[in-house]
Structure formats: C-alpha cells, structure tokens
Amino acid sequence: MPTPDRTSLADIVTAARQILEAEGLPRLTMQAVAERVGVRAPSLYKRVRNRDDLIRLVAEAIVRDFGERLSAVAGSGDPGRDLAELARAFRAFAHAQPAGYHLMFSNGPAETRPSLESLTLASAPALRVAADLAGPEHALAGARMLTAWANGFVSMELAGAFNLGGDLDEAFEFGIDRLTAALANLPRTT
Incomplete structure (x- = not known):
C-alpha cells in the first residue's frame, strides 16, 4: 500500500464523497475510505483526526x-x-x-x-x-x-x-x- 504521503487530503475527501453517495453515511467509515484510497486505516489519521472530522471535511x-x-x-x-x-x-x-x-x-x-x-x-x-x-x-x-x-x-x-x-x-x-x-x-x- 502507498505511504500516507501519496494520499492527499483531497483524495481522501473525494473517496469519502463517493462512498457517501454510493453507500450512505453509515458506511462512510475510516476503513472504507482507506480501502478506497489504497492505504491502511491508521494512515488516514495523519490527515484526518477521526470520522467526525472526515464527515465535516x-x-x-x-x-x-x-x-x-x-x-x-x-x-x-x-x-x-x-x-x-x-x-x-x-x-x-x-x-x-x-x-x-x-x-x-x-x-x-x-x-x-x-x-x-x-x-x-x-x-x-x-x-x-x-x-x-x-x-x-x-x-x-x-x-x-x-x-x-x-x-x-x-x-x-x-x-x-x-x-x-x-x-x-x-x-x-x-x-x-x-x-x-x-x-x-x-x-x-x-
């Protein structure tokens, strides 16, 4: 999987929006976004504090x-x-x-x-x-x-x-x- 530096905040937000539209807010998880952008979930926390922060973004x-x-x-x-x-x-x-x-x-x-x-x-x-x-x-x-x-x-x-x-x-x-x-x-x- 790519390093977190290869995953931009813009890519994370785009992936999260795609999940939101396709699967709904309950399915918008850090794990789902990590899988969509090709990193492990803990790597997302270098860019996004938590799920609430992700939803706000x-x-x-x-x-x-x-x-x-x-x-x-x-x-x-x-x-x-x-x-x-x-x-x-x-x-x-x-x-x-x-x-x-x-x-x-x-x-x-x-x-x-x-x-x-x-x-x-x-x-x-x-x-x-x-x-x-x-x-x-x-x-x-x-x-x-x-x-x-x-x-x-x-x-x-x-x-x-x-x-x-x-x-x-x-x-x-x-x-x-x-x-x-x-x-x-x-x-x-x-």
Missing part, C-alpha cells in the same frame, strides 16, 4: 460545490430569472448528489457540520438575488424563504412523498413563479 466540500453551482447561475441582471436559475440549480444539485445534499442540510453533531464561513459563502447568491428582488432590508428573510421552500420541495421529492400525482416539474416552476412574485412585491423601505 466532506460537508465542507459539498457546501463549497453547492455554493459554486449557485454562483455560476446567478448574475444575469434579471432578479426573477436569477431566482429561477438558483432554484433549478438547487434542485439539480440535490438530484445529482442526494446523500451529500442531505448531509448539507442535516443537523448532525457540531463536529461534523460545515463552518459558518463556508455556509455564508454558499448562501451569497441567494442573498444577492433576494436583495435584488425584495430590497436589501429583506435579503436575509427572502433568501431563507427561498431556501426553505426549495429544501422542502426537494426533500419531499427525493423521499417520494408527493403522492397525489401531477407533474412535479410544473409544480416546481409554479413555486418559483409564486416566490418571485412574493419577493418582488414586498414594500421597500429604502
């Missing part, structure tokens, strides 16, 4: 990727269009990485949660769009409303909890339209 990477995906779609100059693109990117990310998405929004032990800094960076596009639509005084509340709605919709969708039929894509677009109208019609104080 994975959550940080997921939040960073999520924020980058959101940043890539916001900025057309049309706040309504940007909100729609943000919501669609949010949903696409959840479908592409459902286990990572769930980890990002879970309330696990403090040692496994991403930093406030990474969460702040990831939320910047939603804050910007909410400020553009509803005014700076409503940016935080607007971004929270968007996030709560999108997370609720996507979580129910991933869980197969929409049981009444109908087209979920149409329902999602309906929600985007209603959110956009609600935020754009808030009274501005500035």
